[in-house]
Amino acid sequence: MASPNSVKILEICKVTRAFDSVDASTEFSLPLTYFDISWLKFPPAESLHFFKLNESSSRPSLFHSEILPALKHSLSQTLGHFVPLAGHLTWPDNSSKPVIVYALNDALSLTVAESNANFDRFIGNEIREAAESLPYIPELHVTNTIASLLALQITFFPCKGFSIGIAIHHAVLDGRSVSMFLNAWAYLCKHNQNEKSPLLLPELRPSFDRTGVQDPFGLESVYLNQWEATIIPGSELNSRSLKLMPNLGVSSNLLRATFRLSREAINELKESVLRYHQAGSSPKKKLHLSTYVLTCAYVSVCLVKARGGDSARKVYHVCSVDCRGRVEPPLPPNYFGNCVAVHHIVAEAKAFMEENGVAIIAEKLSDLINGLENGLFQGAKERLAMLRGLGQEVQKFGVAGSTRLGFYGLDFGWGNVEKVEITSIDRTTGFSVMEFGDVSSGGIEIGVVLVRQEMERFASLFVNGLKVLPS
Helix, strand or coil, X not given: CCCHHHEEEEEEEEEECCCCCCCCCCEEEEECCHHHHCCCCCCCEXXXXXXXXXXXXXXXXXXXXXXXXXXXXXXHHHHCCCHHHHCEEECCCCCCCCEEEEEXXXXXXXXXXXXXXXXXXXXXXXXXEHHHHHHHCCCCCECCCCEECEEEEEEEECCCEEEEEEEECCCCCCHHHHHHHHHXXXXXXXXXXXXXXXXXXXXXXXXXXXXXXXXXXXHHHHHHHHHHCCCCCCCCCCCCCCCCCCCCCCCCCEEEEEEEECXXXXXXXXXXXXXXXXXXXXXXXXXXXXXXXXXXXXXXXHHHHHHCCCCCCEEEEEEEEECCCCCCCCCCCCECCCCEEEEEEEEEHHHHHCCCHHHHHHHHHHHHHHCHHHHCCCCHHHHHHHHHCCCCCCEEEEEEECCCCCHHHCECCCCECCEEECHHHHHCCCEEEEECCCHHHCCEEEEEEEEHHHHHHHHHHHHHHHHHCCC
């Protein structure tokens, strides 16, 4: 296991936007929407992005004289387009809800570190302790009255490569917005290092306009009331506290591993599901068998079987749906912030454990997606509070990431990202999905965090399950 002692903090610096302004100290505010408020006190979303360097680029002298300054400079340029991210979240006495407050001279916290840990171990897919990732993730500063929005950490692995760790306040941006920010940073680093006012590609220019976000079901007040009634340790006397739900740390017995589904395997899953469906009572029923649905169905079946135990227990499969193109009026693809709705399916564990469990769960997920057109916010007022209140007698897992976020397209100028890890799944009993490292392959990468016994079972089920799909 990589010890925290293997990571040495070199500096903690503040990065400001690159562009000059005569009114740099003037404060601006950006309101939260009900999409944002639904995540207000969730623990930070965290991810790690590993980049391999060639022999000459990975020398300490070159990294510190060229690569690190380029990363810092392009980050400063990026903040010129994403100014609110350097601000903070607060809940003014005269405001009915929290707001993002920022000025043009605000600064973002960047930690620079060096590690002598085994870099190849991090970019591999083998099983390792989940806690090994923690020293590479920066801490997000949050108090009762103020909360940072974003923190970054660049860690250099001499003669190997570097990682970028990111911690994000969940009430500020979703996965699509995180991807936009990282891709903008990478683009400016690779293409516009010497330009004073570099331009971004249209798809990388964020829209912070919240005027188009409508709240026809009054979800904002519902979520605010639910959070004000939620007791967070250390904030019992302050219903407006910005303290997050407890982060108890990563248990020492949790393991992390990465698994992959090739395009061929996904096609085999689809054919198996269709065979089961066509032999059933409603063969003409329209199924939505996307890569995402098939992956989630297969992984969730493996997770339930790996847990074993009472087949009558309830299992909740929780996922987020991008609403940008689904709400009225539609929001632009580059809308920056949270714009996802949480949905779930629930079934007894025995449904997952059946011989055709993948087909059964895929059909349930398909029904959920097909029903979004008329029920995007159905059950939204009760769902989040209900899911947070579930006890240990049920099994619950959420899905982090998406098959369309483009994380594996990141290239800061020294080659594509080698490995991406959504680190914060170690707190959510969930799993992550994203497009495979080789984008052209059409495969999917799955991140899982489990206790040792379940991880060993899951690994066996995942590998062998594809060999025995029902015919």
